[in-house]
Each structure stands twice: as structure tokens, then as C-alpha cells.
Amino acid sequence: MSDSFINETAVESAARKLYVATEQRKPCSPVRDELPELDLDAAYAVQEINTIKALESGRRLVGRKIGLTSKVVQAQLGVDQPDFGMLFADMAIADGEMISMDRVQQPKIEAEVAFILSRDLLMDEPTTADVISAIDYVLPALEIVGSRIKDWDINIVDTIADNASSGLFVLGNQKRSLADFDSRLCGMSMEVQGEVVSTGAGAACLGNPINAVTWLAREMALRNRHLRAGDIILSGALGPMVKVEAGQTYTARISGLGSVRASFSAV
Amino acid sequence: MNNLMIEQLSRNLDIAATERVAITQLSLEHNFDEQQAYIIQNALIQHRVDRGDSITGVKMGFTSREKAEQMGVFDRILGRLTQSMAINDGQVIDPGRFIHPRIEPEIAFRLSRSLTRNCDLSEVMMAVDGIAPALEIIDSRYKNFKFSLADVLADNCSSSGYIIGQFIELPANIANLGMVMSVNGVPHSCASSAAIMGHPGRSIIDAVRLALANGHSLQAGQVLLAGAATPAIPLEPGMHVSLEIESLGSVSVTTSAAK
Numbered sequence: 001m002s003d004s005f006i007n008e009t010a011v012e013s014a015a016r017k018l019y020v021a022t023e024q025r026k027p028c029s030p031v032r033d034e035l036p037e038l039d040l041d042a043a044y045a046v047q048e049i050n051t052i053k054a055l056e057s058g059r060r061l062v063g064r065k066i067g068l069t070s071k072v073v074q075a076q077l078g079v080d081q082p083d084f085g086m087l088f089a090d091m092a093i094a095d096g097e098m099i100s101m102d103r104v105q106q107p108k109i110e111a112e113v114a115f116i117l118s119r120d121l122l123m124d125e126p127t128t129a130d131v132i133s134a135i136d137y138v139l140p141a142l143e144i145v146g147s148r149i150k151d152w153d154i155n156i157v158d159t160i161a162d163n164a165s166s167g168l169f170v171l172g173n174q175k176r177s178l179a180d181f182d183s184r185l186c187g188m189s190m191e192v193q194g195e196v197v198s199t200g201a202g203a204a205c206l207g208n209p210i211n212a213v214t215w216l217a218r219e220m221a222l223r224n225r226h227l228r229a230g231d232i233i234l235s236g237a238l239g240p241m242v243k244v245e246a247g248q249t250y251t252a253r254i255s256g257l258g259s260v261r262a263s264f265s266a267v
Numbered sequence: 268m269n270n271l272m273i274e275q276l277s278r279n280l281d282i283a284a285t286e287r288v289a290i291t292q293l294s295l296e297h298n299f300d301e302q303q304a305y306i307i308q309n310a311l312i313q314h315r316v317d318r319g320d321s322i323t324g325v326k327m328g329f330t331s332r333e334k335a336e337q338m339g340v341f342d343r344i345l346g347r348l349t350q351s352m353a354i355n356d357g358q359v360i361d362p363g364r365f366i367h368p369r370i371e372p373e374i375a376f377r378l379s380r381s382l383t384r385n386c387d388l389s390e391v392m393m394a395v396d397g398i399a400p401a402l403e404i405i406d407s408r409y410k411n412f413k414f415s416l417a418d419v420l421a422d423n424c425s426s427s428g429y430i431i432g433q434f435i436e437l438p439a440n441i442a443n444l445g446m447v448m449s450v451n452g453v454p455h456s457c458a459s460s461a462a463i464m465g466h467p468g469r470s471i472i473d474a475v476r477l478a479l480a481n482g483h484s485l486q487a488g489q490v491l492l493a494g495a496a497t498p499a500i501p502l503e504p505g506m507h508v509s510l511e512i513e514s515l516g517s518v519s520v521t522t523s524a525a526k
Contacts, residue, residue: 028329033441065427071454113495157315182445182513184445184447185444185445185511185512186445186462186513187442187443187444187445187446187459187461187513188443188445188459189442189459189462189465191461191465194465195332196332196461196462196465199458199459199461199462199496200445200458201443201445201447201457201458201460201513202457203447203454203457203458204454204457207454208376231511238457239458239459240459253443253461254443255443255444255445255459255513
């Protein structure tokens with residue numbers, strides 16, 4: 001390594017390690033031990049360094065993903081709040097488009113509700129009403145998560161630093177409004193080859209996916225990366241995530257929103 | 268297995284339920300296969316009927332792939348519902364009437380006609396005139412809720428109580444209804460009706476088959492519990508359990524506080 005890195009802080013060093021793991025498509029060891037224990041702000045600072053790097057390289061920010069929205073997953077990681085990551089335009093996949101298996105490291109997949117905003121949320125502490133007023137339309141979505149950390153050996157600090165383990169996302173094509181479905185009780189079923197591999201309901205995401213979006217809007221206002229008109233928000237899994245197998249197609253149905261597919265290459 | 272043995276084993280299970288004392292797994296001391304286990308189940312239900320109880324329907328178990336694989340079996344299991352197991356929606360019950368009860372979210376179907384031969388999905392759905400959210404209380408009569416497949420079949424598939432909400436007409440599509448079971452108002456388990464064999468109506472097809480194979484059939488006016496959408500949770504004193512199902516409404520039960 002060159003001398004210029006000798007004085008880099010722990011945050012910069014963790015960011016560089018994750019950046020290299022992404023570029024080289026080779027998982028790295030956890031970063032949690034290099035950062036202050038359970039310091040979420042430090043973890044977000046790592047994420048922010050790589051966000052700035054991405055923006056500088058010309059990647060277009062198109063939205064956010066919310067993670068750790070299920071009680072079960074929060075309990076597994078020993079946390080009581082969700083987290084967020086950045087979505088860039090190059091992460092968007094069309095419904096049913098073939099996805100090469102090498103595009104995401106250690107891929108897993110989950111079904112979510114995607115919200116698309118029609119206005120900026122620039123106020124302090126946006127309320128549920130502010131959020132609902134700003135939602136333009138809703139789509140069913142599949143999120144393909146991945147981890148740059150070897151064997152998914154993550155705690156909360158690792159996943160936040162690693163852009164909330166984001167990978168790719170697929171949006172459905174049927175534009176629906178909030179009034180078209182029951183965001184709390186909507187059923188979710190994900191199938192592979194006709195077999196149900198995951199099911200859930202709206203309430204699995206922080207009680208209601210809209211609660212997750214409100215949490216995000218407030219968090220973004222605090223961190224000065226406000227949500228903007230046009231932003232895509234992946235609100236969080238409605239059911240357990242599933243490991244992606246090569247050569248398979250995952251179809252998710254969300255009651256009232258229609259369906260969306262992710263197909264993976266054989267190798 | 269002779270008639271004397273059927274009588275003895277079914278009595279043991281009946282007494283365990285009425286006295287609320289768990290017994291040792293029957294299969295540890297007796298050899299019987301699944302078909303014989305259903306014969307014991309029939310005898311067990313007959314003891315209740317002899318006391319003035321009546322059969323109100325059937326329940327299906329192992330309808331989720333995980334549960335079946337966990338048990339190492341790949342068929343569904345069928346148990347019977349009787350009037351003495353019925354609990355009203357919203358009722359406060361004493362959990363002390365059970366041994367080690369658990370509760371799980373279900374969908375109930377009501378039949379408007381008898382199904383006396385094997386049927387396909389369209390045929391069974393034609394026989395359904397109502398659907399409702401339901402909760403089932405399971406309470407194995409075996410110590411530590413431990414049993415073999417034959418054991419649980421003989422024990423009426425652990426079924427002990429059921430609560431059914433208001434029946435409504437079938438919505439156009441029941442394959443992906445959100446199901447949220449809450450404890451004391453807080454969501455505990457979420458699933459979709461797709462968790463029940465991809466479509467809960469498929470459970471009726473298997474119920475018809477299993478009933479016919481074991482000497483009875485589904486009758487007009489009876490109800491069917493299609494199977495749990497999420498794993499059962501322990502039913503403790505002072506607990507309010509509710510289930511909401513998208514488009515169907517809700518059902519709940521409350522247990523009295525510990526004395």
C-alpha cells in the first residue's frame with residue numbers, strides 16, 4: 001500500500017476495504033472490529049464515503065433501500081431499528097430480465113413494496129401524512145441483496161457500512177396508487193418453479209411499509225440527504241429472504257399490486 | 268393390532284385430554300402404523316360422541332412444506348373437530364383446561380355439500396359456501412409435545428380447540444391473502460394464505476382423500492381448518508391473540524390471567 005493511506009482513519013480504511021471487495025468481486029472480512037463497537041454513525045460514515053465516491057464516478061442516485069425492518073431479523077442482529085442504503089440507477093433490473101449470477105456477491109432475494117415519490121421531503125421530521133402526500137405510486141419489487149462481507153458474517157455495523165447489503169432491484173410494471181391495496185394486510189407470496197418459498201404480509205415490515213418510509217424520511221432529513229421527487233424507496237422485506245440459486249426464476253406476488261420476476265443465469 | 272388394543276390406546280388418549288395429564292408416546296410401547304393410528308383416532312372421537320359430543324368438521328395439519336419436512340413426512344394429516352372444542356370469537360378462556368397449549372393462524376371453510384368422492388380444486392371450491400379467519404389451539408396429549416407421525420395421528424393431530432370468525436362468501440381470489448397474528452395487539456407472525464399449500468383450497472382436496480381413506484367423509488354443514496400459515500406459539504395466561512386476514516376480517520381469543 002502507498003504511504004498516502006498510512007494516516008487514513010478507521011472509517012476511511014473500512015470504506016476502502018469494502019470498495020475494493022466490490023470492485024474485485026471478492027468478499028472481505030468483517031469491518032466491525034476496525035470501527036468503534038456498535039457505532040452506527042461510524043458505520044454510516046463508511047457508507048457515505050463510498051456513496052460520495054459512487055456519485056463522483058457518475059453513478060446516479062435513484063433512491064434508498066430500507067433494511068432490518070422485520071422483528072425477527074432485528075432480533076437476530078440484536079438491534080431495534082432498521083437501516084438504509086443507497087440505490088443507484090445501475091442496480092435497476094427490468095421485470096424478468098436475465099441477471100448474471102456474478103453481478104451480486106452471495107445473493108439472496110426478498111419481496112418488497114416499492115414507493116415512488118412525487119415530491120421532495122425537505123421538512124424536518126416528516127410525518128406519516130407528509131409521506132403519504134408525497135407518494136406518487138406503488139410497485140411490487142424484488143430486492144437482490146448481497147454482502148461484500150465473507151459468508152454474510154455481519155452485525156449491524158458491517159451491513160450499514162456495506163450500503164445495507166444492497167445489490168440489485170427489480171420493479172414491477174403495473175403502477176398502482178396507495179388506495180389500491182391494503183398496505184398492512186396485503187399478502188406476499190414468492191415462488192420458484194410453482195413452489196412457495198416465502199410468504200408474508202405488509203405488517204411484517206415495521207407494522208406497515210409506510211412506517212418504514214416515514215422512518216427513512218426522518219432519518220434522511222437528519223442526515224441531510226433528503227428524499228426527493230422521483231426517488232424509489234424499497235421499503236423492506238415482507239417475508240423471509242431466500243438464497244438465490246443459479247438458473248432459477250423468482251416470482252413475487254403482492255396482493256393488490258400484481259407480480260414481479262427475477263431470473264438468474266445458469267452460471 | 269386388535270380391538271382391545273384400539274380400545275385401550277384410544278382410552279389412554281381420551282383420559283389424558285379430559286384429565287389434562289400428558290402421557291408417554293404410545294409408539295414407544297406399541298407398534299402401529301399410520302393407518303392403524305387413524306383407527307385409534309376414530310375410536311377416540313367415538314368416545315366423545317358416546318358422551319354426547321358431536322362432530323363439527325375436520326382439521327388439516329402439515330400443510331406447510333417446512334412442517335412436513337421437519338416431521339420427515341410428505342403427506343398431510345387429518346384430525347376431527349367436535350362441538351366440545353369450539354370456542355366463540357372473542358371469548359375469554361381458562362388456559363388451565365389444556366396441558367401445554369399452542370395457538371396457530373388458520374383459514375376455515377364451511378361446506379354446503381358433502382364430499383363423498385375425490386374431487387379437484389374447482390369441485391371442492393364449489394362445495395364451499397363460506398370462508399372465515401380461524402385460530403386453532405393445539406395441545407399434544409404427549410409429554411413435551413414429542414411424538415411420531417403415528418402418535419400424532421392417533422392423538423387427533425393434537426387438535427384441542429378452535430375459534431372461527433364470521434363466515435363470508437368466497438372472495439374472487441384466496442391464494443394470496445395476508446395473514447397477521449397479533450399477541451396483545453402487537454403483530455407476531457405474518458404470512459400469506461399461499462403458505463397453505465400454495466392455495467388453501469388444495470387442503471380440502473387432501474382432506475377429502477384422507478377422510479375417505481380412513482372411513483369417513485366431509486359432510487354438508489361441516490367446517491374445515493385448512494392448516495396453519497405460521498408456526499404455533501405457546502398460549503399463555505393473560506394473552507389476547509387475534510388474527511386478521513386480508514379481505515376476510517378477524518378473529519380473537521383471550522386467556523384469563525394466571526391464578
